[in-house]
Amino acid sequence: MRMTRYLASLSMAALLAACGGGGGGSSGGLSLSAGGSSKPEAQATKTLATPDVRNGSYRVYAANGTQQQLSVDFDAGSYTMTDNLGVPESGTFAEDFTEPGTYVFASSRITTAANTSRFRVTSDALVGAFPFQTAYSSPAAYAAQPFVAARDFVTTAALLDGTYNRFSVTRSPGGAQDSSILSMRLSGSGTVLEFCNDAIIYKIDLCPAASKRTYAVTAGTDDAWVATNVANSSDVANFRVARIGGQNVYLGGGVSVSPAQQFMRIALPESSSWPTTRGIGSSTTGSWGTNLIDTASSVRTSTGTDDTYGTLTMPVDSTAYANQPLGIRGVNMSGASKYFAMQGGELSVLVGARSNTATQGYIQLNLIDTGAAPDARNGRYKVYATNGSRQTLALNLDSKRYEMTDGAGTVASGSFAEDTAEAGSFVFASSRITSTANTARFRFATDTVVGSFPFAVAQVTPESYAVRPFVASRALVKTQSALDGTYNRLGINLTATAGDSSITQIQIASGGTVLYLCNDNVVYRIDICPAASVLTYTVSAGTTVDTWRIVNVANPSDNGSFAIARVGSENIYLSAGIVPSTPTRSVFRIGLPERATWPTVTARGGATSGSWGSTAVDASSYARTQTLPDGTSATLSASLGTMGTNGPVNMRAATFAGPAYHFASQSSKLFAMVGSRNPATAGAMEIDLID
Known part of the structure; x- marks a missing residue:
């Protein structure tokens, strides 16, 4: 798309110049002899790594209604998940450094845009999600579903007793x-199971007699227990009770024939305590994240x-x-x-x-994290960079x-490290940066990162790097009707x-179905x-759920894609x-919402000159103090003027000395x-985060 704009005469050079776990080990002597020598045998020491105590086999109770077996090796970073039919799925795993x-x-079962199949560990138990087969799917389909896996089970009947939810x-x-x-309640030294099967969720002691079901409990095989309905011997349930976090956790799962169902059951001991907790885990929607719950609210971030x-x-x-x-x-x-x-x-468990x-059918299984809460800004952000790349x-x-x-x-x-001279700014360390001054840094707004990074220079071969601005978001709009708005769009083509x-x-x-663009020599x-x-x-759905494709109605070869980020409650x-x-072009566009106000602001950010600096803007002026990659500092100033009666309200023409x-x-x-x-200023861009 060709947009001819106001001309400037300042040279580009002048503008840019101004503008795991386990641990431990053992050692032993290894006798080495030099053949035939009469000298004493040399002694060497070899350290043998102690296997990670978390290694081993765990019994899995999965939300798709199956019991499986998970073997994990933290030393090798490998696993094997063997399903209820004996079919294994093997692979590797690695720690997510952001969490x-x-x-x-x-x-290979994971084909979604994000891999949410992951797990966390506590003593003798794992809680996570895995791409299990979707129940009753044919041909087999797979989806990330929650699970609890344990290897320490109660084997003494008397230790089963307790009241559970x-x-x-x-x-x-x-x-x-x-x-x-x-x-439900287990009593009689683990010989009796009662539960309340009623449309109302009663305490077991208040359960109407007609709704109470009573089972005799006997020992089964492989740490399991068998519960048989005393009034109907064909009604039989198998369960295990795991020890997780020092308490009993009732687990059941499997396939029933009449009616045909796959089910998962989990029960925790009854308690009047309701602490504030932060759990990390998965849900049956496939999401992975944290759930902060207290007496007032449940906050799921995922x-x-x-x-x-x-x-x-x-x-x-x-209260209950x-x-x-x-x-x-x-x-x-x-x-x-x-x-x-x-x-x-x-x-911590939520159920629909x-x-x-x-x-x-919704369930969310979380392992409570008792450590200090990590920084809420940790995570992954989708980058739109001024070198024309998405990262x-x-x-x-x-x-x-x-x-x-x-x-x-x-x-x-x-x-990266916080810039001690500029609170709120963080400096990237990178071997790509060879300049005198490191101007690669970033700042935060909610769910947004704005900064500069040593990206590959657009369209240059062999590859070289230069610090260029970017905007990154993890709050991109995925509802088409929410795209609507008028935007002042600034861009560069390289x-x-x-x-x-x-x-x-x-x-x-x-x-959100139509986009209109004013392609004129004047900015109307x-x-x-x-x-x-x-x-x-x-405008139609793009290749991902939060990108959108545009196609020129009169010229379909004129097409592209965009996203809408939510930054400071605005699109x-x-x-x-x-x-x-x-020649091939790398392009970048940023569109800020049209509005009537033009407040006085101070902002910090980067420019395509490689500079990083602080910018002050009011109704009539622009002033920037910046450091360039060569280590020099400079001050820029310009007068700001409105775009006239026909131009965008939330846009200003900046006139530098020259004029430019x-x-x-x-x-x-x-x-x-x-x-x-x-040509003197084309392709130059500055993006700042307002303080």
Whole structure:
């Protein structure tokens, strides 16, 4: 798309110049003799690593309603999951550095955008998710589903006794699923099991006589127990009781024939205690994340298999109802999606309400983390870089480590440190940086990272690197109707030898299905753009759930993709990619929302000159103090003018000495400026995060 803009005469050079675990070991003497020598034998020491105590075999209870066997080797980073039919799935696993203590399964079964099949470890137990076969699928389909795996089980009948709260989920042919929530009791030195099978969730002591079911319990095989209904001997249940976190955890799972069902059951000891806990685990939607629960709310922060990140806050009943078991709380009971929660020891569990079609069959299994909560900013962000690339940035603020992964899977990793001279800024360490000054750094807004990084220089061979700005988000819009808005879009186009700029206003309308762009020599507001200059694009779902494809109605070869990030409660348009023109171009676009206000702000960020600095903007002026890669410092200043009666309201023309035009726009959290199409300033861009 060709957008001719205001001209400027300042040279580009002048502008850019101004603008695991286990541990331990054992050793022993190894006798070595020099053949035939009469000298004493030389002694050498060989250290033998002690096997990780977590290694071994665990019995798995999976939310798809199967019992399986998981063998893990933390020393080799390998596993084998053997299903209920004896079919093994083997692979490797590795720790996720953004969430220490979480290990990620590698498996050919995983074909989703994000791999949420992972696990965490406690003494003699694992809690996580695995790509199990979807119940009754034919041909076999696989999906990340929660599991609890244990290897320490109660084998003495008298130690079974106690009152428990039990959650269950079932899977039936055709995709039907259901939940159940009830109280139960084991007594008589492990010989009697009672549970309350009623539409109301009663305490076991208050269960109506007609709803109580009583079973005789006897020892089974392989640490299992067999419960037989005293009134119906054909009603038989098998279960185990694991020891997890120093308490009993009832586990059941398997296949029933009439009716055909696969089921999972988990029960925790009854308790009046309801502490604030932070659990980490999986749900039957495939999400992986944390759940912070207290007496007032449940806050689930997670990543889905579609690689989208989000937070869901729901109210929690402050106490149990009068007849309800202690240790069970209703969650979001006045909302459309209703749940029940229980917790105890090292486990936190949520299950969908049986009467709620929106949540029937849902279960969330979390291992409670008793350590200090990690930095909430840890995680993965989707990067739109001004070199025209889309990448992924993984950050751990606790260990101060990062990984920047490009579209080809190449990982640039290293450490970062807070800039002691500029609070809130962090400096990337990278072997790619060979300049006198390191200007690669970043700052945070909620779910957003804005900074500069040593990316590959656009379209240059052999590959070289230069510090360039980027915007990264983990809060991209995935609902099409939420795309609507008018945006002041600033962009750059880069070839191996030259740069160009793009300045225009666009509008996304009609529930996110149409995009209008003003392609004119003058920067008009879209609503008064000459009809002949308005380009119309259709908008449809992109290759991922949070990207969107546009196609020019009059010229289908004019197409591309974009995303909308939520930054400071506003929509921000982002696009980056390669245009197969002659010569090939790398392009970047950022669109800030049209609005009437132009507040005075201070912002910090990077520019395509490689600089990093602080920018002050008010109604009529722009001033920037910056450091360039060569170590020199500079101050830039410009006057700001409105775009006139026909131009965008939230855009300013910046006139530097010369004069040289640039164009700027701002949102509540971002300030962006691009050079005009004059060759002296074309392709120059600055992106700052507003303080």
